[in-house]
Amino acid sequence: MSEPVLQLKDATIYQGESMVLSNINFEMQKGDFVYLIGKTGSGKSSFMKTLYGDLELTEGEGSVVDFNLRTMKEKDIPFLRRKLGVVFQDFKLLPDRTVNSNLEFVLRATGWKDKVDIKQKIESVLDKVDMKTKGFKFPHELSGGEQQRIAIARALLNDPELILADEPTGNLDPQTSIEVMEVLQDINKNGNTILMATHDYALLLKYPSKTLKCDQNKVFEVVQRKN
Numbered sequence: 001m002s003e004p005v006l007q008l009k010d011a012t013i014y015q016g017e018s019m020v021l022s023n024i025n026f027e028m029q030k031g032d033f034v035y036l037i038g039k040t041g042s043g044k045s046s047f048m049k050t051l052y053g054d055l056e057l058t059e060g061e062g063s064v065v066d067f068n069l070r071t072m073k074e075k076d077i078p079f080l081r082r083k084l085g086v087v088f089q090d091f092k093l094l095p096d097r098t099v100n101s102n103l104e105f106v107l108r109a110t111g112w113k114d115k116v117d118i119k120q121k122i123e124s125v126l127d128k129v130d131m132k133t134k135g136f137k138f139p140h141e142l143s144g145g146e147q148q149r150i151a152i153a154r155a156l157l158n159d160p161e162l163i164l165a166d167e168p169t170g171n172l173d174p175q176t177s178i179e180v181m182e183v184l185q186d187i188n189k190n191g192n193t194i195l196m197a198t199h200d201y202a203l204l205l206k207y208p209s210k211t212l213k214c215d216q217n218k219v220f221e222v223v224q225r226k227n
């Protein structure tokens with residue numbers, strides 16, 4: 001049976017007064033891997049921001065996990081974010097503490113208290129991104145690809161129902177992009193639902209999946225041609 005984790009119905013997204021994307025109709029089911037593509041400025045980040053509550057949805061209908069984007073209040077946003085894993089282009093790790101402390105910080109901020117549970121959870125997410133031996137390192141001691149794998153581990157901490165990755169390979173060279181993509185593919189195979197905004201057409205060709213395109217204020221599904 002299909003389980004929608006994300007639904008948009010005639011949703012229109014604005015940045016201030018200007019309309020960025022209009023009448024979006026889109027649904028994602030549990031377990032999907034969907035790309036969001038489009039030129040610079042076409043609205044990919046605005047789309048993502050709407051989904052994680054950084055940009056208010058003021059027109060149309062939208063729900064993400066169990067949250068109604070139209071009726072959700074400011075105070076609900078932290079609870080929405082707990083059900084999401086968000087990954088950014090620039091990793092956003094805290095530079096003043098180790099990988100383990102970065103992960104512990106998020107767990108404590110989201111209500112985890114038991115030391116043993118915290119340690120086990122950290123080990124389990126680091127294992128998923130193949131970084132089990134790097135917990136004691138500081139972010140600056142890691143390569144870009146390793147930092148992004150830690151950011152993905154961080155996104156997995158609260159068993160998210162949906163992972164939103166906004167240009168996760170945007171700062172990485174092609175080979176490292178593939179390594180990070182392999183991690184995202186693995187966690188998708190293990191049941192995680194992922195929406196990934198990207199510019200990187202080489203990744204789309206190597207790992208074909210359902211693809212949405214933002215263009216001229218619209219969002220539509222593109223069908224990949226098989227040669």
Ligand SMILES: Nc1ncnc2c1ncn2[C@@H]1O[C@H](COP(=O)(O)OP(=O)(O)OP(=O)(O)O)[C@@H](O)[C@H]1O
Nearest residue numbers: 015016020038039040041042043044045046047214
């Ligand atoms: N904070 C903001 N305030 C006003 N306008 C904004 C803001 N952020 C983005 N915009 C505008 O909204 C439009 C869509 O931008 P957005 O960042 O969503 O595009 P994008 O496809 O993610 O681009 P990129 O690939 O460069 O990140 C652009 O015209 C941009 O100038």
